[in-house]
Amino acid sequence: xKRADCIKAIYPEFETCLVVTIMGxxxxxxxxxxxxxxxxxxxxxxxxASSIGLGLALNLPQKRTIVLDGDGSVLMNLGTLAxxxxxxxxxxxxxxxxxxxxxxxxxxxxxxxxxxxxxAAIAKGAGIPNVAAVSxxxxxxxxxxxxxxxxxxSVIVAKVEATGPDHFGMDxxxxxxxxxxxxxxxxxxxxxxxxxxx
Amino acid sequence: MTVSRENSKALYQGxxxxxxxxxxxxxxxxxxxxLQMAEDDPEMCLIEVAKEEEAxxxxxxxxFAGTPNVMxxxxxxxxxxxxxxxxLAMLYRVPLCMLIAHRGHMGEPYPWHTQGGIVTEPVLxxxxxxxxxxxxxxxxxxxxxxxxxxxxxxLSPVALLLTRDLMEGEA
Ligand SMILES: Cc1ncc(C[n+]2csc(CCOP(=O)(O)OP(=O)(O)O)c2C)c(N)n1
Numbered sequence: 001x002k003r004a005d006c007i008k009a010i011y012p013e014f015e016t017c018l019v020v021t022i023m024g025x026x027x028x029x030x031x032x033x034x035x036x037x038x039x040x041x042x043x044x045x046x047x048x049a050s051s052i053g054l055g056l057a058l059n060l061p062q063k064r065t066i067v068l069d070g071d072g073s074v075l076m077n078l079g080t081l082a083x084x085x086x087x088x089x090x091x092x093x094x095x096x097x098x099x100x101x102x103x104x105x106x107x108x109x110x111x112x113x114x115x116x117x118x119x120a121a122i123a124k125g126a127g128i129p130n131v132a133a134v135s136x137x138x139x140x141x142x143x144x145x146x147x148x149x150x151x152x153x154s155v156i157v158a159k160v161e162a163t164g165p166d167h168f169g170m171d172x173x174x175x176x177x178x179x180x181x182x183x184x185x186x187x188x189x190x191x192x193x194x195x196x197x198x
Numbered sequence: 199m200t201v202s203r204e205n206s207k208a209l210y211q212g213x214x215x216x217x218x219x220x221x222x223x224x225x226x227x228x229x230x231x232x233l234q235m236a237e238d239d240p241e242m243c244l245i246e247v248a249k250e251e252e253a254x255x256x257x258x259x260x261x262f263a264g265t266p267n268v269m270x271x272x273x274x275x276x277x278x279x280x281x282x283x284x285x286l287a288m289l290y291r292v293p294l295c296m297l298i299a300h301r302g303h304m305g306e307p308y309p310w311h312t313q314g315g316i317v318t319e320p321v322l323x324x325x326x327x328x329x330x331x332x333x334x335x336x337x338x339x340x341x342x343x344x345x346x347x348x349x350x351x352x353l354s355p356v357a358l359l360l361t362r363d364l365m366e367g368e369a
Binding site: 040042043044045047050051053055056059079083086174175182186 | 222245248252257258259260261282284289290353
C-alpha cells in the first residue's frame with residue numbers, strides 16, 4: 001500500500017476538515033492533490049503535527065481535524081498520544097503512515113521497520129480509545145470510514161511502502177501558509193466561545 | 199520559603215484579564231496555585247502536557263483556532279521545547295506567550311536548577327525572543343497583557359520570566 005493512494009482515497013473528505021500534515025513526502029503528496037486553505041503543512045518541528053491537531057480539535061469541537069503523521073515524527077513525540085488520550089477530543093483523527101523509514105531525510109530505516117516497535121500498541125497503551133492497524137487499501141478505507149463515522153478520538157496506523165514523490169516544491173511560503181490557515185479558520189469556522197473545556 | 203498564594207492569585211487574575219481562556223502547562227512547584235486556579239475555573243481550559251515542546255504545537259493550534267492562550271512552564275521546559283519554538287513558532291510566525299518560572303537563579307538553594315537558570319536569559323537573547331522579568335505582583339497583570347499583545351502584534355514568541363521575588367512568599 002502506498003501513502004499517496006491512501007491520501008488520494010480520502011482526499012474528498014478533507015474539504016470539510018482541518019488537515020495538518022508532517023513535512024516532506026507526505027506534505028508534497030497532499031499538496032499535489034490540490035492545495036486547500038484548510039491545509040497546514042508542518043515542514044519542520046518534527047513530532048508537533050499531532051500537537052497542533054490536538055490544539056485545533058480542542059478549540060474547534062464542531063470541526064473535524066485530521067493529522068497526517070509519520071512513524072519517525074510520532075516516535076519523536078510519543079507524549080502527545082498520551083495527552084490526546086487524556087483530553088480525548090471527539091473530532092480528532094490521527095493517521096500515522098508507518099513506512100518504517102525516515103523517508104524525507106534519505107530513507108534511513110526507523111525503529112518500526114522490522115516490526116520491532118508497534119505504534120498501534122503504543123497508541124493503545126497511551127489510552128487512545130479507537131486504534132486501527134491496517135496494511136491494505138481496503139482495510140484503510142474501512143478504518144477511515146469508521147473513524148469519520150464515530151464521534152470519538154481515533155488513530156489509524158497504516159503500514160505503507162517507503163516511497164514518496166519524485167519532486168518537491170510548493171508555491172506557498174511557510175508563514176504564508178500559517179497566515180492563510182489562520183484566516184481561513186477565522187472566516188469559516190464558527191467558534192463556540194463559551195466553555196471549550198474537554 | 200513557600201510558593202506565594204497571593205501573588206499566584208494576582209498572576210492568575212492577570213492571565214484572565216488579558217482575555218486568556220486556554221492554558222497549556224507542565225506542572226512545576228512554583229505553578230502549583232496557578233494550575234489549581236485554572237483547574238477550578240469553569241471559564242478556563244487547562245491542558246497539561248507530557249513534555250513542554252508539545253505545548254508549543256497545542257498553543258499554535260489554539261492560536262489558529264482563535265483562542266487567546268498562554269503557556270505555563272519552567273525554564274527547563276523552555277529549554278526542552280526549543281526546536282518547536284524555532285521550527286514552528288518562529289519559522290511560521292506563530293505567536294506564543296510563554297510564562298516561564300525562572301528557577302535556578304539568585305537565591306536558588308537547589309543545585310539541579312542552577313545550570314538551566316544561568317543559561318535561560320542568554321538562550322532567550324540568542325534566539326532573539328523578547329522577554330521581561332516579572333517581580334512585582336502590582337505590575338504583573340500589565341506585564342502579562344503587554345507580553346500577550348506583543349506576541350500577537352509581532353507574530354513571535356514572547357517570554358515573561360516569573361522570578362523568585364514574585365513566586366515565593368510566606369503564604
Ligand atoms: C529535529 C529533527 N531531526 C531530524 C530531522 C531530519 N528529518 C527530516 S524528515 C525526517 C524523517 C521524517 O520521518 P517520518 O515522520 O516517518 O516521515 P517520512 O519522511 O518517512 O514520510 C527527518 C529525521 C528534522 N527535520 N528535525
